[in-house]
Amino acid sequence: MEEQAIIEYLQDYLTPRRKALFEKVLAQRTDHITVVAQDVYQLHNTSAVVRSCDVFGIQNIHVIEEKIPRRIDKEIAMGAQKWVDINRYNSAKDCVKTLREKGYRIIATSPHDESFLLEDFDISQPAALFFGTERDGLSEEILEEADDTIKIPMVGFTESLNISVSAAIILQSLTTKLRNSDVNWQFSEDDKNRIRMDWTKKTVKNSEEILERYKNQ
Numbered sequence: 429m430e431e432q433a434i435i436e437y438l439q440d441y442l443t444p445r446r447k448a449l450f451e452k453v454l455a456q457r458t459d460h461i462t463v464v465a466q467d468v469y470q471l472h473n474t475s476a477v478v479r480s481c482d483v484f485g486i487q488n489i490h491v492i493e494e495k496i497p498r499r500i501d502k503e504i505a506m507g508a509q510k511w512v513d514i515n516r517y518n519s520a521k522d523c524v525k526t527l528r529e530k531g532y533r534i535i536a537t538s539p540h541d542e543s544f545l546l547e548d549f550d551i552s553q554p555a556a557l558f559f560g561t562e563r564d565g566l567s568e569e570i571l572e573e574a575d576d577t578i579k580i581p582m583v584g585f586t587e588s589l590n591i592s593v594s595a596a597i598i599l600q601s602l603t604t605k606l607r608n609s610d611v612n613w614q615f616s617e618d619d620k621n622r623i624r625m626d627w628t629k630k631t632v633k634n635s636e637e638i639l640e641r642y643k644n645q
């Protein structure tokens with residue numbers, strides 16, 4: 429109850445329009461699908477994946493930085509990341525373990541494997557979609573761990589799509605399927621409150637000072 433009161437107090441500093449936008453976006457947010465980028469080298473590719481996640485309503489993104497230096501902060505600090513949660517890992521193993529413990533199926537995306545075409549993918553179980561590096565794709569470790577592999581059908585001469593393009597295509601397809609299904613994909617009220625608070629804090633100027641004043645009144 430107290431938490432609710434704090435959120436409402438801080439949200440009074442938002443314009444009605446901004447507040448309504450938060451609710452509209454939040455109603456479409458999901459954790460049923462989550463996205464993992466493994467050792468993506470080009471910063472602009474990671475940014476584009478983050479942006480697509482926001483656009484298609486994916487709240488959590490997982491970034492594995494095992495083979496590349498931790499240098500994505502500046503780039504992903506430039507936009508859409510404000511509205512999504514970035515979870516970072518030093519090893520692919522930790523990332524897989526964490527996501528399995530949360531109940532996700534590990535889904536590799538690959539231009540090679542034909543085991544599942546995108547349109548046949550069963551969205552009823554929570555899915556963690558793993559995307560690989562520009563040059564080598566996903567590591568053997570992830571391919572071996574994967575419960576399924578999905579592929580976007582390609583009919584041209586080029587052997588693969590760019591990672592961010594493939595993320596956008598897959599997310600558009602699977603989130604549409606999810607929203608048309610009877611799966612319970614929306615966040616609980618507790619989770620929504622946590623996200624509301626986070627977005628509000630990031631939007632209201634001097635939010636920490638305002639909260640301090642509220643607590644002391």
Ligand SMILES: C[S@@+](CC[C@H](N)C(=O)[O-])C[C@H]1O[C@@H](n2cnc3c(N)ncnc32)[C@H](O)[C@@H]1O
Pocket residue numbers: 537538539540558559560561562563564565566578579580581582587588589590591592594
């Ligand atoms: C440029 S591709 C990697 C190409 C790499 N030479 C390989 O053999 O995997 C980068 C990432 O985009 C995704 N991707 C590219 N094309 C795809 C497709 N047709 N279907 C599914 N995912 C694809 C995969 O996650 C892949 O690891």
